[in-house]
Structures are given as C-alpha cells and as structure tokens.
Amino acid sequence: MIESNQDPAAAMSERITFPGASRTLPTGEREFMMDVRTADLEINMGPQHPATHGVMRILIRTDGELITGAQPHLGYLHRCAEKIGENVEWLQYLPYTDRYDYLAAMNNNLGYSMAVEALLGEEIPRRAQMLRTICAELNRIGSHLIAFGTYGLDLGAFTPFLYAFREREWMMALFEKICGARLTYSYLRIGGVFNDTPPGWLQEVEHFCDVFEEKHKEYVDLLMMNHIFVKRTADIGVIPVEMALDFGLTGPMIRGSGIDFDLRRDTPYMLYGELIDAGAFDVVLGSGAKGTLGDCWDRFYVRVMEMIESIKIIRWCLGSIEPGPVIAALPKVLKVPAGEAYVGIENPRGELGHFVVSDGGKVARRVRVRGPSFCNLAVLEAIMPGTLLADAVAIVGSTDVVIGETDR
Amino acid sequence: MEHGNLIHELLGGVAPEGVPAWAIVLVTAVIGVSLLIGVVSVIAMFSVWLERKVSGHIQCRYGPMYVGGWHGWAQSIADGVKLLMKEDMIPLGADRVLFVLAPALVLGSIFGAMAAMPLAPGFYFADINLGVFFILGMSALTTIGVIMSGWASNSKWSLYGAMREAAQVVAYEIPLGISLLAPLMVAGTFNLLEASEAQSGWFGMKWFVFQNPFLIPAAILFFVAALAETKRAPFDLPEAESELVAGFMTEYSGIRWSFFFMEEYAAMFLMSLVGAVFFFGGFESPFTSLAEWAFVTEAGADGSALRTAGLFELPLLYHVTAGTVLAAKALFGVFLMMWVRWTVPRVRIDQVMTMGYKYLTPLALVVVLFAGTWEWLLS
Numbered sequence: 001m002i003e004s005n006q007d008p009a010a011a012m013s014e015r016i017t018f019p020g021a022s023r024t025l026p027t028g029e030r031e032f033m034m035d036v037r038t039a040d041l042e043i044n045m046g047p048q049h050p051a052t053h054g055v056m057r058i059l060i061r062t063d064g065e066l067i068t069g070a071q072p073h074l075g076y077l078h079r080c081a082e083k084i085g086e087n088v089e090w091l092q093y094l095p096y097t098d099r100y101d102y103l104a105a106m107n108n109n110l111g112y113s114m115a116v117e118a119l120l121g122e123e124i125p126r127r128a129q130m131l132r133t134i135c136a137e138l139n140r141i142g143s144h145l146i147a148f149g150t151y152g153l154d155l156g157a158f159t160p161f162l163y164a165f166r167e168r169e170w171m172m173a174l175f176e177k178i179c180g181a182r183l184t185y186s187y188l189r190i191g192g193v194f195n196d197t198p199p200g201w202l203q204e205v206e207h208f209c210d211v212f213e214e215k216h217k218e219y220v221d222l223l224m225m226n227h228i229f230v231k232r233t234a235d236i237g238v239i240p241v242e243m244a245l246d247f248g249l250t251g252p253m254i255r256g257s258g259i260d261f262d263l264r265r266d267t268p269y270m271l272y273g274e275l276i277d278a279g280a281f282d283v284v285l286g287s288g289a290k291g292t293l294g295d296c297w298d299r300f301y302v303r304v305m306e307m308i309e310s311i312k313i314i315r316w317c318l319g320s321i322e323p324g325p326v327i328a329a330l331p332k333v334l335k336v337p338a339g340e341a342y343v344g345i346e347n348p349r350g351e352l353g354h355f356v357v358s359d360g361g362k363v364a365r366r367v368r369v370r371g372p373s374f375c376n377l378a379v380l381e382a383i384m385p386g387t388l389l390a391d392a393v394a395i396v397g398s399t400d401v402v403i404g405e406t407d408r
Numbered sequence: 409m410e411h412g413n414l415i416h417e418l419l420g421g422v423a424p425e426g427v428p429a430w431a432i433v434l435v436t437a438v439i440g441v442s443l444l445i446g447v448v449s450v451i452a453m454f455s456v457w458l459e460r461k462v463s464g465h466i467q468c469r470y471g472p473m474y475v476g477g478w479h480g481w482a483q484s485i486a487d488g489v490k491l492l493m494k495e496d497m498i499p500l501g502a503d504r505v506l507f508v509l510a511p512a513l514v515l516g517s518i519f520g521a522m523a524a525m526p527l528a529p530g531f532y533f534a535d536i537n538l539g540v541f542f543i544l545g546m547s548a549l550t551t552i553g554v555i556m557s558g559w560a561s562n563s564k565w566s567l568y569g570a571m572r573e574a575a576q577v578v579a580y581e582i583p584l585g586i587s588l589l590a591p592l593m594v595a596g597t598f599n600l601l602e603a604s605e606a607q608s609g610w611f612g613m614k615w616f617v618f619q620n621p622f623l624i625p626a627a628i629l630f631f632v633a634a635l636a637e638t639k640r641a642p643f644d645l646p647e648a649e650s651e652l653v654a655g656f657m658t659e660y661s662g663i664r665w666s667f668f669f670m671e672e673y674a675a676m677f678l679m680s681l682v683g684a685v686f687f688f689g690g691f692e693s694p695f696t697s698l699a700e701w702a703f704v705t706e707a708g709a710d711g712s713a714l715r716t717a718g719l720f721e722l723p724l725l726y727h728v729t730a731g732t733v734l735a736a737k738a739l740f741g742v743f744l745m746m747w748v749r750w751t752v753p754r755v756r757i758d759q760v761m762t763m764g765y766k767y768l769t770p771l772a773l774v775v776v777l778f779a780g781t782w783e784w785l786l787s
Contacts, residue, residue, distance in 0.1 A: 041564060043564045043565075049653060050649055050650050050653060051650040051651065065568070065757055065758075152753060153650060154650045155650070155753040155754060156641060156642065156644070156648065156649075156650060156753045156754025157751075157752060157753035157754075158463070158467070158750060159463075159466055159467050159750050159751060162467035162468060162469065163467070163468065166468055222751075223753070226752060226753060228642055228752050228753045228754075228755055229753050231755070231756075231759060232753060232754075232755070232756055232759075388757065388758065389568065389651060389652075389757075390645075390648070390651050390754075390756045390757060391756070392651075393650055393651050
C-alpha cells in the first residue's frame with residue numbers, strides 16, 4: 001500500500017555490515033541473515049491522534065522508530081462545501097466559507113467575496129478595504145499563533161501554546177466586538193464589510209499591536225530560539241526548492257524553502273499594492289539559518305516573523321483609515337452577471353483560490369476552492385520517509401494543515 | 409548516633425502481655441507498610457495538585473481553583489475518587505495477567521524503594537547499609553512494569569513507549585549511579601541516615617555539595633539523569649503524548665492508569681529525596697544544625713560520647729522538624745522538575761540516547777575521577 005522511496009533489498013544490505021550475512025539460495029534469491037527477525041510495523045497515526053491537528057490519518061510504515069513510508073488519508077471532515085455553493089444564493093454561501101479554514105475565517109470570506117466581486121465589477125469603498133485588510137491581517141496573526149502554539153505542543157512544549165492563546169483570545173475578543181462571532185465571522189461581505197467598527201475599536205487594535213510586539217519577543221525567546229527546539233526542527237523535513245515547486249506549495253511552506261512568492265505582493269489585490277509601494281511590509285523568507293534551507297525550523301520562522309509583518313500592515317492601515325461607507329450598495333438578492341472568475345489570495349496557509357462560475361442567476365453554477373492545506377499536505381509523503389517517528393510529528397506540525405480545509 | 413525506630417518504639421511499648429513476638433512484628437510491619445503507602449500516596453497526590461498549580465501559574469492560568477475551597481486543594485482527591493469509580497477496562501486483545509500485574513509492579517517497586525528511604529531520622533522501615541543501591545535497584549524495577557504494560561496492551565503505540573522506556577532507562581541508569589558515587593566518596597557510607605548525619609553543621613556549610621567542588625557538576629548530572637529516570641520532560645519519551653498518544657499508558661484507564669501516574673510522582677519525590685540526602689544536607693536545615701539543638705553530647709561513663717535530649721525535650725519534635733526539612737528540600741526538587749517540564753520542548757529519542765551515552769556517562773566518570781582525586785588529596 002505504501003510505496004517506500006527506498007528499495008527494500010538495498011535498505012537491508014545497507015544494514016548488514018558483517019561478512020557472511022547473506023547467501024544466495026539455489027533459486028537465485030539472496031537470503032539475508034539477521035540477528036533478530038524484524039518486520040516493518042504499519043501504524044495508523046490518526047484519525048484520533050493528538051498530533052494530526054484534526055481528524056487526519058497518516059498511515060505510517062516504520063522500521064523500529066524509523067519511518068520508511070507515509071501516506072496521508074483524508075476525507076474525515078468532508079462537508080460538501082463546494083456542492084453547497086451550487087445550491088445556495090451567493091450571499092448565503094458566505095458562512096460556509098468560514099468553515100473550511102476555521103482558523104482564518106476572515107481570509108476565507110475575503111477570498112470568496114473577492115471572487116464574486118470580480119464578476120460583479122463593483123467598486124469597494126476605501127474604508128471597507130481598510131477594514132478588510134485589518135481583519136485579514138489580524139486573523140493571519142491569530143492563525144499563525146495557533147500554528148506557533150500547536151507546533152510547540154507537538155514537540156512537547158506546552159507553555160507556548162497557552163501564551164499564544166492568551167493573545168489569540170484578545171484577537172478573538174476584538175472580532176467579537178466588531179461582528180459578534182469568535183470563530184466563524186462572516187464579517188467580510190460581498191461588496192465590503194458587514195458594518196462599521198464600534199467606537200474605540202481601532203484604538204483597541206492599536207493597543208493590541210503595541211502589546212503584541214512585546215509578547216512576540218517572548219515567543220522568539222521561549223520557543224523559536226530554544227536550543228532543544230532548534231535541535232528538533234533544524235535539518236528535519238527539508239523541502240528543497242525543486243520539490244517545493246513540484247508539489248505546488250504555497251504560503252509559508254514555499255517561503256520556508258526560500259522561494260520569494262507572496263500573492264499579496266505578486267498579484268497585488270485590495271490595498272496591498274499601495275502597501276508595497278509604501279514599503280509597509282516585507283516578505284519573510286526562510287534562509288536555512290539553523291540548518292538546511294527549507295527545514296521545519298525555516299517554515300516555523302517564516303510564520304513567527306510574518307506575525308510582525310502583519311502588525312506593520314495593520315499599523316499602516318490604522319494610520320490612514322478615514323470615515324466613509326463600509327459596503328457598496330448592492331441589492332438584497334444578488335444576481336451576478338454570467339461569467340467566471342478565479343481569485344487567489346494569500347491565506348495564512350498559502351494560496352486560497354476561489355473559482356466561481358455564474359450563469360447570471362441567484363445561485364452559482366460552480367464554486368471551486370483551491371485550498372492551501374490540501375496542496376501543502378501532499379508533500380508529507382515525499383519528506384517523511386527516512387525520518388524518525390518523533391520527526392513525523394514535527395513535519396506534520398510544520399505543514400500547519402487545517403483539516404477542515406483539506407476536506408472542505 | 410543511634411536513633412530508635414519510632415514505629416518499633418511506639419508499638420513495642422504498648423504490646424500487651426502474652427502476645428507472641430512474631431505477632432508484634434507482624435502488626436508493626438502492617439502498620440508500617442500502611443503508613444508508608446499512606447505517606448507516599450498523599451505526597452504523590454499533593455504533587456499532582458502542585459504540578460497543576462505550578463503549570464497553571466507558569467502558563468498564566470490559575471489551575472484548579474474550586475474543589476475544596478482554597479485553591480482547589482481537594483482536586484486530587486476528587487480525581488482519585490473519580491478514577492476509582494471508573495469502569496475497569498481491559499482491552500480484548502490484551503494479555504490479561506500482565507496487563508493487571510504491570511501497574512501493581514510499577515507502584516509496588518516504587519513503594520519498595522521508599523521503604524529504605526528515611527523520611528525522618530527515626531521514620532524508616534528498613535535501615536539498609538547499602539540503602540542507595542537498594543533504592544536505585546528498586547526504582548529501576550519500575551521499567552520492567554512499564555515494558556510489561558506496553559507489551560500486554562497489544563497496542564503499537566504502547567509498544568513504542570515501552571521500548572523507549574527500556575532504552576532510555578538503560579542509558580540513564582549509568583550516569584545516575586555514577587554521579588551518585590561522588591557524594592558517596594565524600595560521605596564514606598552507603599547508608600542514607602549516616603550520610604545525612606555527616607552533614608550536620610551551621611548554615612549548610614557541611615553539606616556535601618560544598619565539601620568538594622566537583623560535587624556541583626555531579627549534582628547537575630544527577631538532576632538530569634533523574635529527569636530521564638523518572639520519565640519527566642524533556643525526557644518523557646515513553647509517554648510523549650503528542651507522538652505516542654500516551655505511550656505505554658495508552659490502553660490504561662481508571663485506577664490502573666492512576667497507579668502509573670502516582671508512580672511518576674512518587675519516583676520524582678524519591679529521586680529528589682536521594683538528591684537532597686546526598687547533596688543538600690538531608691535532614692539538616694540550611695540555618696542551624698538541628699541535631700546539635702536536639703541532643704546534648706555528654707561524655708558517657710566509659711568515655712564514649714552519649715547524646716541526650718537537649719533543646720527539643722520531645723524527640724518527636726526533632727523528628728518532625730527534620731522530616732519537614734527533608735520533605736521541603738525534596739519538594740523543591742520536585743518543583744524544579746516541574747519547572748523544567750513546563751518550559752522546554754521534548755528531545756528526540758536519538759538525542760536522548762546520544763546525550764546519555766556520549767555525554768552524560770563520560771562526564772559523570774570524569775566528575776567522579778576528579779572528585780575522588782580531590783578527596784584523596786585532602787585526606
């Protein structure tokens with residue numbers, strides 16, 4: 001079932017170092033003698049396993065602690081999101097987008113809304129764009145905080161997880177104030193955002209930015225630069241540049257391999273073009289500082305440092321936000337002109353693409369989602385063999401998959 | 409200095425006429441064992457509560473706050489009752505005999521090790537001349553129970569945990585034993601009571617760790633090896649909850665599971681006790697010499713030194729004070745172990761092995777060599 005990268009006979013002869021350990025049988029086959037008869041162990045990591053970040057199953061074949069093959073199995077959380085998209089009205093589908101990547105619901109809303117807006121050709125008010133950028137980046141911070149915390153958890157460090165949740169809690173409280181929900185926001189709507197900010201909200205976001213920058217130093221000291229942590233992640237799960245391109249990785253996964261690819265800059269959407277012109281943020285790249293380029297530590301580094309870049313973006317938006325309308329005047333029951341559009345945005349996990357087809361009616365003809373986790377997950381099979389069981393957890397954690405989005 | 413065994417004294421005194429001697433010994437033994445189990449269990453339960461509070465405060469939380477009123481002090485009791493009430497479950501594919509035996513062996517061996525550990529000057533159950541060896545041997549026996557549990561569970565994750573435990577304990581028994589040799593050379597005895605009494609002095613200046621400069625690295629080595637020996641983070645690979653689900657305990661639930669849990673905390677306490685006795689003065693408080701306050705040394709009729717009760721009129725008061733001091737030191741050690749656990753990530757199995765065999769063992773040997781040379785030069 002599992003295709004091992006290594007030829008079993010070659011692997012076996014590598015292990016045998018003493019002479020006379022093998023003989024040729026009359027049939028021509030070679031028989032290997034070993035001190036103890038060993039067998040590969042097939043083991044299911046998941047669907048109920050603490051380190052698979054949801055209901056994912058990885059079928060692992062191990063020789064002792066050494067992994068010789070790994071195969072992710074998906075589909076435990078499939079909820080027919082795309083099919084639902086073909087059966088409900090344009091705006092009614094918005095809450096379903098919250099549910100694919102439930103850690104970055106704002107970004108999902110944004111991706112879908114932008115795809116529909118591309119068909120509508122509607123002008124989005126500037127304040128709405130500002131609020132969208134602020135919310136998307138805040139949610140990116142929240143999502144990376146989870147990635148940061150659970151990665152520590154995977155490697156046995158419990159405390160950073162709760163530190164990360166402390167700040168995430170505040171972020172969620174901010175979202176609760178602006179839209180009433182803590183996880184599935186549906187705040188970014190087709191045409192703008194749902195409503196204007198409550199009084200004092202923008203000041204509170206600024207306060208959050210101030211505090212977060214302080215706390216971020218703690219994260220770096222406590223986990224990212226921790227000697228044991230570096231030992232556990234450097235040189236583990238290396239994704240070379242070629243492999244990253246072959247597997248179509250996006251987001252921190254590809255930037256961890258040193259490839260300068262960020263949709264916010266490369267296909268500037270919303271205000272990101274202005275932000276790039278203003279030099280408000282940089283794209284963080286892995287550099288192999290602690291080991292090989294493209295190892296788990298590099299990917300982790302990219303996520304941790306991106307949080308600071310998001311803070312910079314939020315600060316720029318807070319500095320230039322002005323009063324105005326927050327949603328374009330659209331009819332209650334939306335009819336989208338016939339046509340098709342693909343819009344890819346930079347989700348915390350990579351490129352979230354929405355391909356929508358309209359036949360001019362109230363309901364979409366087709367809503368296709370390109371999920372970043374789904375594409376990033378495929379690389380596991382290639383990088384896991386040859387590592388230890390403990391590294392498997394480190395590698396799965398470093399891909400930062402959200403199962404809700406791989407399965408949709 | 410001779411201490412009477414408190415239990416024998418107390419119970420021997422109340423023996424009624426006509427009761428045979430073996431009955432008194434039996435009753436003493438039963439009471440002694442119950443006391444030991446009671447004390448160790450209470451300490452283990454307290455440690456569980458302490459762990460939850462320590463981890464909570466390290467992580468900006470409070471930990472248990474409600475059960476029992478004051479800072480959730482009764483949380484462990486409530487948990488214990490809950491675990492007792494749970495269904496006794498044995499997986500169908502499990503080897504029933506080994507599965508049931510394993511937690512008992514684990515907990516039994518740690519209680520056995522505790523028997524040789526004097527918790528207060530007179531409060532011991534076996535005054536063994538080779539006490540340290542007995543304690544190390546008995547605590548290593550828990551490994552057999554862990555391997556048994558991993559094998560009997562018939563679960564792959566459990567098997568992984570058990571194999572890791574076997575490899576890890578074999579690797580770390582060596583530096584643990586060797587690093588203890590250094591204070592043993594200073595003490596000149598394997599007996600824990602005698603070692604403790606040899607450190608009697610003012611302001612902790614007689615503590616072994618200050619007697620020989622090479623005992624400080626020895627104490628650090630001992631601490632690291634004890635972390636690995638008691639399966640505590642960063643060496644908690646046998647359980648490794650994010651890798652092996654729960655390692656060797658995966659299939660256990662209810663009271664059997666809590667046996668493993670109690671063993672972990674009892675082992676932490678035991679290792680801290682050994683460390684406190686052989687490095688940090690045992691029963692002696694860091695300020696004054698309790699033994700000097702407690703007893704007045706007088707010249708006996710035949711010229712030998714005799715000790716009579718001094719400031720502490722009641723010998724029990726001295727015993728209780730000394731026991732409290734030792735327990736406080738040991739609990740501080742337990743606290744250090746918790747602090748480490750909630751701060752650092754877990755190391756990988758090959759790193760554990762590398763550290764044990766390539767670094768700790770040679771280092772321990774070097775430390776022992778230098779400590780021994782120092783002792784030899786001084787003598």
